Amino acid sequence: EPEVTQTPSHQVTQMGQEVILRCVPISNHLYFYWYRQILGQKVEFLVSFYNNEISEKSEIFDDQFSVERPDGSNFTLKIRSTKLEDSAMYFCASNLGQGKQPQHFGDGTRLSIL
Amino acid sequence: TQLLEQSPQFLSIQEGENLTVYCNSSSVFSSLQWYRQEPGEGPVLLVTVVTGGEVKKLKRLTFQFGDARKDSSLHITAAQPGDTGLYLCAGAISNYQLIWGAGTKLIIKP
Numbered sequence: 001e002p003e004v005t006q007t008p009s010h011q012v013t014q015m016g017q018e019v020i021l022r023c024v025p026i027s028n029h030l031y032f033y034w035y036r037q038i039l040g041q042k043v044e045f046l047v048s049f050y051n052n053e054i055s056e057k058s059e060i061f062d063d064q065f066s067v068e069r070p071d072g073s074n075f076t077l078k079i080r081s082t083k084l085e086d087s088a089m090y091f092c093a094s095n096l097g098q099g100k101q102p103q104h105f106g107d108g109t110r111l112s113i114l
Numbered sequence: 115t116q117l118l119e120q121s122p123q124f125l126s127i128q129e130g131e132n133l134t135v136y137c138n139s140s141s142v143f144s145s146l147q148w149y150r151q152e153p154g155e156g157p158v159l160l161v162t163v164v165t166g167g168e169v170k171k172l173k174r175l176t177f178q179f180g181d182a183r184k185d186s187s188l189h190i191t192a193a194q195p196g197d198t199g200l201y202l203c204a205g206a207i208s209n210y211q212l213i214w215g216a217g218t219k220l221i222i223k224p
Binding site (some may be wrong): 004006031033035041042043044045048050055056058091100102103104105106107108 | 144145147149154155156157158159162164202204206208209210211212213214215216217
């Protein structure tokens with residue numbers, strides 16, 4: 001069964017450094033998402049992406065964050081200048097369509113900011 | 115702020131017992147998904163409910179969406195140790211965004 005893949009599984013970065021998290025969504029899916037989960041807290045929506053542009057973003061997704069689909073398969077999340085509070089699991093998801101179509105998740109990248 | 119309240123947060127029962135997990139909100143959802151998440155892995159989709167009053171069954175798991183599409187339940191019949199895990203509900207509040215419950219950590223003791 002096709003699946004969403006994320007790399008790396010664990011990223012350790014110094015505070016203030018830039019980090020890029022990578023995702024390969026399911027190949028025929030059109031909508032892509034990033035979520036994060038701080039340890040012990042709920043999963044939180046960051047951003048959704050369709051047709052090469054952001055379709056919706058949350059308050060968390062500020063100017064430090066950006067997303068890109070650099071080619072036909074990858075979907076990336078960049079954090080420009082990381083802060084300690086960016087430490088979390090970051091999940092990528094994709095689905096066929098908006099609204100009622102279920103989102104399928106990757107196994108996440110654990111980001112640790114030192 | 116839209117919230118999805120999930121209860122109970124933790125449940126430990128004996129094999130063979132029945133249980134129900136609830137998700138409640140004041141928001142109306144276009145759909146609601148139930149996921150199961152293992153440690154170190156991403157959420158794995160169990161089911162999507164879309165229509166108010168809808169009931170879906172997945173073997174011993176029964177999922178129900180409230181008539182007003184504000185709440186949902188997951189009922190497990192004759193729980194088994196393999197059902198142990200973290201169960202999450204997530205409601206679609208827009209075309210793109212899911213809001214999540216805090217999860218129910220379920221332990222089934224043999």
